[in-house]
Amino acid sequence: MAPNILTPEARQENVKALALAAGITPEQAAERLDGRVLCTFDPDDAAACQFYEELRPVLGRTIDVDDTPTGRGYLVEMVIGDVQPRGVATAVFTRLRPDSSCFSPVLEGVHSPNPVHGALSVVAACYGAAVAVHRAVGAGIPNPPPDYLEIRYDEILPDLSVLNEAVDIGEAHLAGAGAIGNGFLWAARHVDLRGKLAVCDDDVVSSGNLQRQIWFDEGDIDDPKASTLCEKAQPHIPGCRLKPEPARLQELPNRSGAWLKRLIVAVDSRRARRELQNEIPAEVFDASTTDIREVVVHYNTALSDLACMGCLYKADEKEASQDQIIAEHLGVSVDEVRASRVSPAAAAAIARKHPHLQPAMIEGQAFDSLYKALCATGKLHASVGKQVVAPFAFVSVLAGTLLLFEVMARLARPGLAQTNEWHVSPWREPFGRGRLTRLRFNGCECCGDSARARALRALRTRLWVGKRDNRAAVKE
Ligand SMILES: [Zn+2]
Incomplete structure (x- = not known):
């Protein structure tokens, strides 16, 4: 994978998502997301390695992840499998088993070094990323993970x-x-x-x-x-x-x-x-x-x-008010927003209101995506509705x-x-x-x-x- 995934625009999308979810300012969110997560595991533990290989690309799109300490400060240490924590930050003990994965602030339960089905390791990695994000930067997020989170794979896929x-x-x-x-x-x-x-x-x-x-x-x-x-x-x-x-x-x-x-x-x-x-x-x-x-x-x-x-997904009030917000900020009519894609006439109108945009560059784009992109680059200081914040x-x-x-x-x-x-x-x-x-x-x-x-x-x-x-x- 190319080394640079978290471009400034990608980081900004995470800042917006965290600020909105945790009820904090974008500045506070940016400060939190400036931290890092350390993953500690035994390279001979096949299940731990499999989990880390799936966790790193997913979690790494939200916050920087290391598997060896770099001397910089860490917000959370994911301690995967039977291994001693390095003790550099709050630990999340990750225990992997054939039928479930669990995440806890204290060491409990058994861990099996046998890898699971690869698709299930993706599931484990997603929930592991959720716990890591919550413990590292997520104070204030509603309905956070419980202290002890166990994901049973047959709850995800019965057969x-x-x-x-x-x-x-x-x-x-x-x-x-x-x-x-x-x-x-x-x-x-x-x-x-x-x-x-x-x-x-x-x-x-x-x-x-x-x-x-x-x-x-x-x-x-x-x-x-x-x-x-x-x-x-x-x-x-x-x-x-x-x-x-x-x-x-x-x-x-x-x-x-x-x-x-x-x-x-x-x-x-x-x-x-x-x-x-x-x-x-x-x-x-x-x-x-x-x-x-x-x-x-x-x-x-x-x-x-x-x-x-x-x-x-019937048209609801939230969608109607979102159309209104997008229309006002871009300088077009609500009907144009409802047409989904930026028409040549709408492109010209948007460029009149936002001279840094070239009509040819935005014509044909989805209004939602254009608005989301403008919000992410800070070109629009809008009261961003929930529907346009990326997960x-x-x-x-x-x-x-x-x-x-x-x-x-x-x-x-x-x-x-x-x-x-x-x-x-x-x-x-x-x-x-x-x-x-x-x-x-x-x-x-x-x-x-x-x-x-x-x-x-x-x-x-x-x-x-x-x-x-x-x-x-x-x-x-
Ligand atoms: Zn229907």
């Missing part, structure tokens, strides 16, 4: 054996090559995914993105996200062919007939999710983050009676990992999962009550009770079924 099976995703689309899309393919390094995955994103990598988009480094800035992600992830996922599409899924050509049988959603806004649902995919796997507080995993099929993304890297990587597990579990064990929505705190143990069954919302703009929506879904489903039958016939 862990699916991780050892080849899972064929057929021809699927991944919408979004940002933080969650990165996390999805990051965890996929450790499993045997088969099939074809079209990775759709029209955005380019920005310096601030390095704060959470785990595959990208400084050398990727200004390169297209879709092709960069595919290029970097493909060698690690040999069984699944990744195809970059440098466009939003809603703008791909040939979106007719039996297309979009399987859609994996990793975009960054509620509105984009509704737009994707309106493409009437047969099957949707989705994960989202609510700043640093929560990960939500959702699943739907076109003909079920359960909620779709439009039901779950920490471990939150996005956890979301992508849970999305991968959802895809694998549903495809390998059809009919096993009964719920369609799962709320997970990235800071605490997952609870069974976080899994819910949400029914359709009558007023949903995507699946609401209109004859047209029903007819379209029925038509598309006939096409999908027809396609499957045709294939079976050809084989015979």
